[in-house]
Every structure is written in C-alpha cells, then in structure tokens.
Amino acid sequence: MKLQEIVDSLSLSIKTPALDLNREVTGGYVSDLLSDVIGNSKEGYIWITLQIHLNIVAVASLKGLAGIILVNNRTPDEDTLKKALEENIPIMTSSLPTFEIVGRLYNLGLRCQ
Amino acid sequence: MPVEFIADLHIHSCLSPCAELSMTPRGIVEKAASIGINILAVCDHNSVENVEVTRDLARKKGINVVPGLEINSSEEAHILGLFRDLESAFKMQEIVYENLQPGENDEDRFGMQVVVNEIDEVLGFNKRLLIGSTNLTVNKLVESIQGLGGVAIASHIDREGFGIIGQLGFIPPDIKFDALEISYRIKHSEALIKFDEYRHIPFVSSSDAHRIEDIGRSTTRFLMNHSTFEEMGLALKGIDGRRVRF
Numbered sequence: 001m002k003l004q005e006i007v008d009s010l011s012l013s014i015k016t017p018a019l020d021l022n023r024e025v026t027g028g029y030v031s032d033l034l035s036d037v038i039g040n041s042k043e044g045y046i047w048i049t050l051q052i053h054l055n056i057v058a059v060a061s062l063k064g065l066a067g068i069i070l071v072n073n074r075t076p077d078e079d080t081l082k083k084a085l086e087e088n089i090p091i092m093t094s095s096l097p098t099f100e101i102v103g104r105l106y107n108l109g110l111r112c113q
Numbered sequence: 114m115p116v117e118f119i120a121d122l123h124i125h126s127c128l129s130p131c132a133e134l135s136m137t138p139r140g141i142v143e144k145a146a147s148i149g150i151n152i153l154a155v156c157d158h159n160s161v162e163n164v165e166v167t168r169d170l171a172r173k174k175g176i177n178v179v180p181g182l183e184i185n186s187s188e189e190a191h192i193l194g195l196f197r198d199l200e201s202a203f204k205m206q207e208i209v210y211e212n213l214q215p216g217e218n219d220e221d222r223f224g225m226q227v228v229v230n231e232i233d234e235v236l237g238f239n240k241r242l243l244i245g246s247t248n249l250t251v252n253k254l255v256e257s258i259q260g261l262g263g264v265a266i267a268s269h270i271d272r273e274g275f276g277i278i279g280q281l282g283f284i285p286p287d288i289k290f291d292a293l294e295i296s297y298r299i300k301h302s303e304a305l306i307k308f309d310e311y312r313h314i315p316f317v318s319s320s321d322a323h324r325i326e327d328i329g330r331s332t333t334r335f336l337m338n339h340s341t342f343e344e345m346g347l348a349l350k351g352i353d354g355r356r357v358r359f
Contacts, residue, residue, distance in 0.1 A: 032189075034282030035273060053188050053250065055281045 001025050001108065003067055003090060006046065010104055012069060012092035015081055019090045025066040028110045030102055034059050041065060046110070048101050052076045054083055061087040071098045115336040115354050120152035120345075121145065121329050122179065123193060123268065123294065123319035126163040130224035130244050132323040137233045138167035140325055146174040148329045152340055154181040154319075156193050158243045159209050161202045162228045168199070170231055177340045183268060184209055185246040186254050190277040191268035193294065194258040197342045201261045208257055214245040251277060255288050264346060269296035269321060270311075271304060284311060292317045292349055292357075297331035301359060315349045318359040334358040 004021040007014060014021075026044030031037050032051050041047060043064035049056065052074050060068055067090035070076060076084075076091055084091045094101055124141055125132040138155070145153050153176060155167045161182045168178040180202035181195040196202040217240050218226055226239040249257070258265040270293050273279035284290070292315045295304040301318065308316070317333040337344040337355040348355040 033273065033279055035279045038282050051188060051281075053281055053285075055283065055285055059282045 001110065003046070006105065006108065007092060009108060010094060010096075010101065012094050015076060015091040015093055016084050016089070018085055019088060021090060023066055025110065027112050028102070028105050029112055030098060038063065042113070045112070046105070048098055048105075050074050050098070052080060054080045056080065057083040057087050057089050057091075060089045065089065067092060069094060069101060071096060071101055115338055115356075118151040118335045118337065118340050119149060120154075120317075120333045120335055121150050121320050121322070121331075122152070122154040122181070122195065122266070122317065122333065123156050123183070123321045124153060124328060125183075125321070125323050126155050126157055126167065127225070127227040127229060128157040128160055128163045128239060128243070129323070130158070130218060130220075130226050132157075132224070133325070134225065134227065135325050136323065137229050138163055138170050139231060139233050141167060141328065142170040142174055142176065144325050144328045145171070145176055150176060150329055150332065152177045152179060152335065152345070154179040154193075154195055156181040156183040156195075158183055159185060159206075159213055159245070159247065160226075160239060160241070160243055161199070161206045162239060164202060165199055166229065166231055179342060179345070182206060182209070184249070184254055185275070186251045187246060187248050188251060188280045189246050189275060190251050190280040191275045192251060192254050192258070192277075193266040193268050194254070194263050195266065195342075196261060196263040201263060204261055205258060205263065208249075209247055210241065212247040212249050214242060214248070216242040216245060218242055218244070251281070252285065252288055255290065259289075259291075264291040264349070266290065266292045266294050266317065268294050269298070270294060270308065271296055271299040290314050291346075294319055295331075295359065296321055315351075315357055316359055317349075317357060332359070
C-alpha cells in the first residue's frame with residue numbers, strides 16, 4: 001500500500017509537504033519507547049507515536065521506516081520537521097488517538113509481522 | 114591534594130509517592146551516616162520540599178546535602194537537577210510546578226507525598242501529581258538546570274522505562290549533560306562496555322533508593338579538595354587531579 005493512500009484514507013495532516021508520499025508501506029508499528037522501535041520495527045513500516053522529539057526522525061531513518069504518524073494532534077517542533085526533510089521521513093499528524101489510528105490502518109490491511 | 118568523598122546523589126524521600134514512608138529526612142540521614150556516606154542528594158520526583166530539613170539534619174552529622182530533584186521530561190525521561198543552594202533548587206521547582214501536568218495525587222494509587230520535619234512529624238501532604246510528567250523537553254530541562262548554575266544528570270540510563278536511552282533511543286548529541294547515571298541494576302564493568310559511545314560524558318552511580326536499606330547500594334567516589342558543590346563540578350570535569358570513580 002502506498003503512503004499516499006493511507007494519508008487520504010485517514011485524512012492525515014501532512015507536516016512535510018515537500019516529501020514524496022508515493023512510497024510503499026509494508027506494515028505498521030506502535031510504540032512511544034524509541035529504544036523499542038529501534039529493536040522491533042521493520043523497514044517500510046509506518047510508525048504511530050506521540051513522541052515529537054527530534055530523535056524520532058533519526059530512529060525512523062535508521063530503520064528505514066516509511067513515515068511517522070503523530071497522534072492526538074501532537075505538533076512536532078521546527079527542528080524535528082527540518083530534520084525530517086533532510087532525512088526524507090514524511091511526518092503526518094491526526095487528531096485521532098492511537099487506538100483509532102491503528103484500528104483504521106489494520107482495517108486497511110496493514111499488519112505487523 | 115584531592116581526597117575521596119563518597120556520594121549517593123539520588124535518594125527519594127517520603128515526598129516521592131513511590132518511596133516508603135520510612136524514608137524521612139531523619140531516617141535517610143541516620144542510615145547515610147551509619148554507612149559512611151559523605152555527600153547525599155535527596156532527589157524527589159518534581160519537588161524539593163524535603164530537602165531543607167534533610168540538609169539541616171545532615172549538617173549535624175557532617176554530611177553535605179546537595180539540593181536536587183528528579184524531573185520527568187515531556188518524553189518521560191528522568192533528569193536529575195543538582196544545585197549549589199536551596200534558592201536555585203526552589204527556582205527550578207517553580208519552573209517544574211508551572212509545567213507539571215495538572216491533576217491531584219491519588220494516594221491510594223500512587224502513594225502519599227509527605228512533607229515532614231526534623232523529628233518525623235508530618236507537616237503536610239503535597240497535593241500535586243508529582244508522579245506525572247512536565248511539558249518540558251529534555252533539551253529545555255537541561256538548559257534550565259544549567260541556566261541556574263546546576264548540574265544536569267540523565268537518570269539510570271541503563272533503565273528502559275524513564276531512562277533517556279529507553280525513551281529516546283539514544284542521547285541527543287546536542288544535549289550537554291554534566292554526567293550520566295548508571296544504576297545499581299547493571300554491573301559497572303558491563304555499563305562501561307554497553308555505553309562506550311558516551312564515555313566522553315562522566316559516569317556516576319547512585320542508589321535511587323526508595324527504601325532505607327537501599328541507601329548506598331551504589332555510590333560515586335569524588336576525588337576533590339573539599340566537599341563543596343564547586344569542587345564536585347570540577348571533579349566531574351576532571352580538573353587538576355580531581356575526578357570521579359563509580
């Protein structure tokens with residue numbers, strides 16, 4: 001599934017408009033402990049979190065994640081967005097809580113293998 | 114000529130909801146004195162309200178108390194702030210209180226938050242949600258602590274929950290911590306290997322005691338000329354033969 005389809009389907013707000021969303025999403029992972037994301041997420045996964053620290057971009061880049069969805073209208077700061085552009089990691093936000101986001105992604109067919 | 118001082122810089126008093134009620138300033142000081150601790154810091158969660166009493170009691174035993182607190186950042190990483198004097202510590206507490214998540218402590222769920230006097234009498238209960246987090250980022254917290262002349266230490270970096278590496282994956286290189294705390298949970302020889310990439314920052318170790326019997330279970334030795342906050346800062350920087358060992 002393409003990231004663009006997910007963004008459209010969940011009406012996500014795009015925080016990194018300069019980045020191409022025509023990229024394949026192979027699964028999803030949810031965690032707010034970044035060390036856990038480093039340990040357990042997989043390349044191509046979309047990551048759902050409430051953490052907005054700059055380090056989320058580094059972790060997503062390290063793991064080759066397809067993008068990051070921030071829940072509950074959490075707003076990343078300027079530094080985080082700047083780094084996201086540099087590292088080519090799309091960041092989206094939603095007003096929905098994590099449970100709702102993940103439920104919808106699961107219904108779209110995404111899994112965590 | 115530097116001499117050795119034994120420090121336990123992370124002890125919770127009965128003001129921390131998760132600490133035992135026997136962790137009164139008097140109880141802490143008596144235990145610390147009995148095992149030969151020279152410097153101690155009571156670092157309660159997001160508050161310094163039991164520090165002054167501890168300092169006054171410890172002075173009579175010849176123990177130096179460094180005013181401090183353990184702050185919960187917006188990322189839920191625990192950061193210790195240690196200060197030269199009570200005034201600076203209270204200023205930090207003011208910043209923390211302004212940014213602490215709203216809500217009242219639920220004693221049944223989290224535990225009591227007791228402010229006591231020198232003879233273990235209850236002066237009052239702190240009603241704030243001290244177990245909660247602030248909306249201050251780690252970066253902002255370290256900046257605020259150091260801006261008040263304090264020392265910023267990342268708590269228990271070997272711990273997954275509430276440790277900065279667990280919460281944030283790695284220590285952001287732009288944050289200039291004065292020291293990193295290794296907990297009692299990991300062998301220090303293992304910690305030196307595991308956290309080798311952070312060896313440019315001084316390591317310290319403390320008990321993180323929540324019970325009397327845990328005080329001093331892990332300590333840091335400061336080699337310095339006198340037992341003062343300034344000397345501790347110099348020892349962390351390794352200036353003129355001063356140094357820290359853990």
